[in-house]
Amino acid sequence: MSAHESHRGAVCEGQCGEVSMRVEVPLKTFKVILGYFYSGTLAISTLNVDEVFEVLELGNLYILPEVELALAKRLQNNLSISNTCMILDTARKFNHAELTMKCLKFMDKNAHQVLKHQSFQMLSKESLEEVLRRDTLIEHEIDVFKAVVKWSRHNQGVDIKSVVSLVRLSLISVEDLVLVVRPSGIVESLKILDAIEKPIIKSILPYRAHVSPGVDVAFHFGCSVEVIKDEIVIKLSFWCIINIISIEVIQNTNDTSNCTVEVSCDMTHWDGVGNIDLSTPTQQDIHFTRMPVRFIRIVDPESGRKDVLNYCLLKAVLNNTIP
Known part of the structure; x- marks a missing residue:
């Protein structure tokens, strides 16, 4: 046999012979997948997060989408400060869009x-x-x-x-x-x-900024009334995307009536979003284009006063809705 023929035989044997793939799998993980093959059910209720990762990887290897989905749901329900980063990396690795989004929102x-x-x-x-x-x-x-x-x-x-x-x-x-x-x-x-x-x-x-449709962000996330120089402002605990400010005038005032509601993110740039009538106790809603807001004040355009909040005894409530 020539050297050329010998080489062909070796190649053929390597190419055509039986190929085996060995994957190291923890026994507990393998039993979960084996049990699924025999019974169609997944025994995952006792698995910790690390073990879920192992089963998820094996389910992906064997192309078992229903197993991956069940495990992704379990991870969603067990998100925590300590594991969300690891779960996010795993979700992105296996292209689990829903689990990825759950992790991102948890981190938000x-x-x-x-x-x-x-x-x-x-x-x-x-x-x-x-x-x-x-x-x-x-x-x-x-x-x-x-x-x-x-x-x-x-x-x-x-x-x-x-x-x-x-x-x-x-x-x-x-x-x-x-x-x-x-x-x-x-x-x-x-x-x-x-x-x-x-x-x-x-x-x-x-x-x-917070984006929380339908939530009273002033109440839910917290706010405070602060005196800054001659201004009295409502300060939200963080920036929030809002498009409605509801103001309840609890006590009418005689020295001012029509005032402008202004919002800001930095106490430097202010935008007027609407006017309110302070002459009659009532609740008034101001609608405007959705924008990030951190500070709110009420300004008397005639006198230039920016401390109207202190004298009018009014309450500001914010609602964030999708326009």
């Missing part, structure tokens, strides 16, 4: 705790970018930036330019830009200067 509402948890540093770069793109991530931007810095230190060697670009620097105070962002060394000086300039020339910035 619990961002303050999730971003500070150690597991956040284990998040994949792709998942981190998806989180940072969200307008509904409820956390102050300086704390978002600090979380990104910690993530970058834990993931050294990863190109973080695309990650840093998703931090909304214009929402960070000048003081924090100078004392926190600049010393980190991960943001170019020109971008810091741009971030300082943008709030001066623009009234609309890319605020992250």
